[in-house]
Amino acid sequence: MESVGRLDHNHQLSLNDLPYIVRWEDPRCTRCGRCTAVCPVRAIEPGVFEKRLVESTGPIPLPTTVRKVVSGVRQVTDIRRRCIGCATCRLVCPNDAIRPEFNPANKFNWHINQEGEPYKRGGRRNDPGVSTLDQLKFTRISMLTDPALDAGRHEFRVRTYLGRNLPPEQLPLRVEGDSLVKDGTPFIPPVREIFPIRIGGMSVGALSPHMWEGLAMGVAYLNEVERIPVVMCTGEGGMPPRLLKSPFLKYFILQIASGYFGWDEIIHAVPEMQCDPAAIEIKYGQGAKPGDGGLLMAAKVLKHIARIRGVPEYVDLASPPTHQTKYSIEEAVAKMITSMSMLFGFRVPVYPKISGTKTALAVLNNLARNPFAAALTIDGEDGGTGAAYTVSLDKMGHPIASNLRECYLNLVKIGKQNELPLFAAGGVGKSGNLAANAAALIMLGASGADCGKYIMQAAAGCLGDERNRCNICNTGKCPRGITTQDPKLYRRLDPDKVAERVVDVFVAADKELRKIFAPMGRSTELPIGMSDGLSVADKAVADRLQIAYAC
Amino acid sequence: MCRLAAIISNEYFSPMENILALETMKEGHDGSGLGLILRDLGGEFEDLKEFPVLSAITTEKGFYDLDQFMVSRGFRTKHMWEPELSPNPGPTVERHDRYIVKAFEYPDHIRDKPFEEKAEFLLRTRLEIRAMGERDGGSIRVFSFWPDVVTLKAVGDPLEVGEFFGLDKKPIPARVVFAQGRQNTNYAINLYACHPFFIQGVFTMTNGENTAFVPIREYLTSRGEPGYVGYNSDSEVFAHILHFMRYRLGYPLPYYKDVITPLKDEEMEGRPDADALRLMKRSLRMLTIDGPNCVIGCDRDGTVFMVQDAKKLRPGVVGGVRGRVGLMSEVCGLTAAVPDRDTEKDVFPMKYDFVAVRPGAEEIETWNQLDGSTTTISLA
Numbered sequence: 001m002e003s004v005g006r007l008d009h010n011h012q013l014s015l016n017d018l019p020y021i022v023r024w025e026d027p028r029c030t031r032c033g034r035c036t037a038v039c040p041v042r043a044i045e046p047g048v049f050e051k052r053l054v055e056s057t058g059p060i061p062l063p064t065t066v067r068k069v070v071s072g073v074r075q076v077t078d079i080r081r082r083c084i085g086c087a088t089c090r091l092v093c094p095n096d097a098i099r100p101e102f103n104p105a106n107k108f109n110w111h112i113n114q115e116g117e118p119y120k121r122g123g124r125r126n127d128p129g130v131s132t133l134d135q136l137k138f139t140r141i142s143m144l145t146d147p148a149l150d151a152g153r154h155e156f157r158v159r160t161y162l163g164r165n166l167p168p169e170q171l172p173l174r175v176e177g178d179s180l181v182k183d184g185t186p187f188i189p190p191v192r193e194i195f196p197i198r199i200g201g202m203s204v205g206a207l208s209p210h211m212w213e214g215l216a217m218g219v220a221y222l223n224e225v226e227r228i229p230v231v232m233c234t235g236e237g238g239m240p241p242r243l244l245k246s247p248f249l250k251y252f253i254l255q256i257a258s259g260y261f262g263w264d265e266i267i268h269a270v271p272e273m274q275c276d277p278a279a280i281e282i283k284y285g286q287g288a289k290p291g292d293g294g295l296l297m298a299a300k301v302l303k304h305i306a307r308i309r310g311v312p313e314y315v316d317l318a319s320p321p322t323h324q325t326k327y328s329i330e331e332a333v334a335k336m337i338t339s340m341s342m343l344f345g346f347r348v349p350v351y352p353k354i355s356g357t358k359t360a361l362a363v364l365n366n367l368a369r370n371p372f373a374a375a376l377t378i379d380g381e382d383g384g385t386g387a388a389y390t391v392s393l394d395k396m397g398h399p400i401a402s403n404l405r406e407c408y409l410n411l412v413k414i415g416k417q418n419e420l421p422l423f424a425a426g427g428v429g430k431s432g433n434l435a436a437n438a439a440a441l442i443m444l445g446a447s448g449a450d451c452g453k454y455i456m457q458a459a460a461g462c463l464g465d466e467r468n469r470c471n472i473c474n475t476g477k478c479p480r481g482i483t484t485q486d487p488k489l490y491r492r493l494d495p496d497k498v499a500e501r502v503v504d505v506f507v508a509a510d511k512e513l514r515k516i517f518a519p520m521g522r523s524t525e526l527p528i529g530m531s532d533g534l535s536v537a538d539k540a541v542a543d544r545l546q547i548a549y550a551c
Numbered sequence: 552m553c554r555l556a557a558i559i560s561n562e563y564f565s566p567m568e569n570i571l572a573l574e575t576m577k578e579g580h581d582g583s584g585l586g587l588i589l590r591d592l593g594g595e596f597e598d599l600k601e602f603p604v605l606s607a608i609t610t611e612k613g614f615y616d617l618d619q620f621m622v623s624r625g626f627r628t629k630h631m632w633e634p635e636l637s638p639n640p641g642p643t644v645e646r647h648d649r650y651i652v653k654a655f656e657y658p659d660h661i662r663d664k665p666f667e668e669k670a671e672f673l674l675r676t677r678l679e680i681r682a683m684g685e686r687d688g689g690s691i692r693v694f695s696f697w698p699d700v701v702t703l704k705a706v707g708d709p710l711e712v713g714e715f716f717g718l719d720k721k722p723i724p725a726r727v728v729f730a731q732g733r734q735n736t737n738y739a740i741n742l743y744a745c746h747p748f749f750i751q752g753v754f755t756m757t758n759g760e761n762t763a764f765v766p767i768r769e770y771l772t773s774r775g776e777p778g779y780v781g782y783n784s785d786s787e788v789f790a791h792i793l794h795f796m797r798y799r800l801g802y803p804l805p806y807y808k809d810v811i812t813p814l815k816d817e818e819m820e821g822r823p824d825a826d827a828l829r830l831m832k833r834s835l836r837m838l839t840i841d842g843p844n845c846v847i848g849c850d851r852d853g854t855v856f857m858v859q860d861a862k863k864l865r866p867g868v869v870g871g872v873r874g875r876v877g878l879m880s881e882v883c884g885l886t887a888a889v890p891d892r893d894t895e896k897d898v899f900p901m902k903y904d905f906v907a908v909r910p911g912a913e914e915i916e917t918w919n920q921l922d923g924s925t926t927t928i929s930l931a
Binding site: 142155157161165166167168169171175180181182188191416417418520521522523524528530532 | 762763812830
């Protein structure tokens with residue numbers, strides 16, 4: 001009988017407790033060591049095993065049993081070094097000898113809070129279920145009474161407005177003879193005509209230089225060559241100074257958030273700017289982690305990031321949960337919108353972004369009364385982030401569909417649905433259906449939609465998913481080189497390839513949007529609020545969104 | 552698809568002429584309804600032009616309720632016309648108890664007020680009547696209440712309806728008549744869904760289907776205008792858009808085209824009023840249509856017009872002789888209404904055209920949206 005001391009492995013985990021189990025096939029393994037070298041979390045390491053082998057060495061077969069020590073790959077059971085399922089090992093294995101396998105019976109959530117530190121990660125809500133957006137279908141197909149349009153041959157205008165549209169009653173127009181003429185030079189709020197899918201805020205710092213550069217190049221190409229006016233938001237953290245002073249600034253929405261990171265650099269660059277930015281986004285909340293400010297872990301605050309943000313190197317950069325100047329929506333938000341408008345001579349649309357919440361209507365109604373508020377972006381719970389507590393990611397937030405819909409219907413009630421555009425974010429393209437999700441949001445009342453996670457997945461092969469695969473953006477060890485500042489890692493990412501894929505994504509989305517709008521007979525204007533085109537096979541969802549129930 | 556027949560003339564004529572024009576286009580409508588609006592009335596209404604005329608259909612009970620209501624509001628009956636209903640209506644005709652066309656004297660408190668005040672008062676009164684009729688399940692259906700305008704609507708084949716109303720024997724003559732033969736498609740047969748649609752002196756009728764209906768309806772109903780109600784048909788918004796841009800925003804009539812089918816930004820450069828167009832396009836984005844629709848309308852001053860959507864273009868033709876012009880959805884209808892015209896002068900409005908005929912029907916004006924120019928065809 002074994003002593004108790006030999007059997008008692010209490011307080012240790014076995015592989016069965018871990019979310020991913022690495023399947024290593026000894027006979028196929030060439031012992032090249034690439035997998036252990038590339039693993040971003042050191043979940044596997046070279047190991048030695050005692051092995052029982054049957055050998056026959058002489059001229060006549062005479063099998064004998066020997067025990068030998070052989071080298072191989074071993075998965076560690078330390079929860080902090082758990083396999084994250086990224087499968088980079090499989091990517092580099094020359095002989096397909098290794099792969100991680102998801103373990104649905106894992107006990108990860110019970111053990112990850114070691115040393116009293118709750119689990120922090122990147123990514124988005126770990127819910128692989130079908131989102132409401134993916135349940136919506138386009139069912140008002142025109143055929144006989146209203147011939148469908150031809151997505152390939154008819155002229156389409158897939159554009160939206162970012163900025164406040166004056167109500168027609170307030171337009172400075174007067175009749176002169178048989179014509180309308182502009183009357184005087186009153187203040188007309190700035191409005192940008194853009195493609196209705198934007199790249200949502202992802203900061204320099206959260207993203208690697210190659211990733212950010214790739215996105216920026218893709219966006220510039222889309223605008224200047226493809227003539228698709230896609231804009232992207234900088235996220236909180238400023239912009240590379242050279243880009244701030246370049247003619248490409250007009251394709252970027254500068255974000256200011258509670259940490260004001262990067263704004264020292266931006267303000268100093270204003271006199272030298274060749275053009276205005278597309279807009280200013282004031283981030284009050286983020287759908288992925290409502291109530292939290294931005295968070296850039298120390299590991300990612302390298303010299304160039306520290307310089308752009310105006311902070312010391314290697315310190316955690318946690319933006320406060322709220323803007324420190326904020327006292328009330330009525331006062332502080334209005335002041336901030338006015339201040340940011342003044343900075344650019346009231347030539348740039350300024351709008352807030354909030355996380356999806358039951359109280360969105362209160363913010364909306366306040367903005368509706370503020371003549372300088374250019375729009376409102378609502379970020380739903382399926383939005384992504386580079387770093388947050390998992391409890392915020394998984395358990396906090398409001399789904400975007402009903403939040404957006406009730407805001408739009410409220411604008412309809414007060415007659416300002418065209419005055420104050422709504423942009424919807426959070427889970428757009430979660431299952432890969434970027435254009436369909438964006439079109440559904442538009443028909444629920446959004447003027448446009450933002451994507452972030454989708455573009456990282458499509459343009460740079462981000463591995464993260466809703467089974468908690470990878471999701472280590474916060475550690476700076478992104479195996480794809482997307483969310484890291486480590487040159488060894490981000491050199492894996494070719495910015496030109498990223499840019500190419502960004503262009504692919506938007507050119508394809510443009511075509512898909514036409515394919516959706518054409519059969520519904522819409523081409524001249526976006527079908528904003530065309531809710532009669534939508535239906536869903538869930539009665540409760542249909543009732544809540546005030547759309548048709550079809551099954 | 553609905554069939555449309557509008558005639559404008561410098562002489563009074565019978566609405567049966569429009570109905571006979573519709574009859575030639577019969578292949579295109581299924582006889583599910585007929586709507587008529589008569590403007591610039593002759594006959595027994597010729598001397599009553601300043602008095603508002605109420606057009607309604609009621610049950611017997613609704614008839615007396617309506618009478619009492621009008622008295623309570625201070626209206627005094629000036630003249631009443633009731634159709635001489637055929638005792639043997641055609642099989643498709645759905646008969647109602649009372650068809651009312653009644654001219655009133657204004658109540659004393661409003662008689663000397665400016666016309667705009669009267670216009671608001673007439674609208675409010677019509678809406679009150681409508682609400683009253685809807686409350687008890689349809690005892691009153693009111694279509695128009697306006698000086699010098701009569702509306703008749705009925706379910707049934709247009710020709711049978713015309714004969715049912717006795718318009719072939721005792722018509723109300725008028726100088727402008729709009730008629731629509733309804734092809735019932737998406738909606739239940741409902742008299743309120745029957746074109747033409749009227750609000751405060753303007754009216755329109757449309758063929759085709761309006762795919763942008765829901766956002767447009769939501770935008771109009773959110774304008775705070777009590778008259779923007781109904782919408783039993785997706786075409787009713789065209790009348791309300793016309794009313795909104797003309798009498799709430801004060802835009803000249805041809806801008807109707809710029810509101811419903813705005814130019815592309817690069818196309819606006821050719822227009823001297825490009826600055827105004829750019830602002831309008833953004834602010835009135837929700838009223839942009841995608842068709843396919845041909846709209847025939849009439850403004851308060853009696854100018855009639857035809858306009859198309861910017862892409863799918865429903866059929867529509869304008870042509871005639873000096874003093875009599877037809878605006879029809881099909882050429883055969885136009886030929887029935889104005890057979891002796893010079894067909895070379897027929898105008899088929901295209902994507903940039905706004906074709907208008909002023910009272911008197913002397914000429915056809917085609918205003919080009921692209922450059923703002925007007926081409927005038929003088930009729931012989």
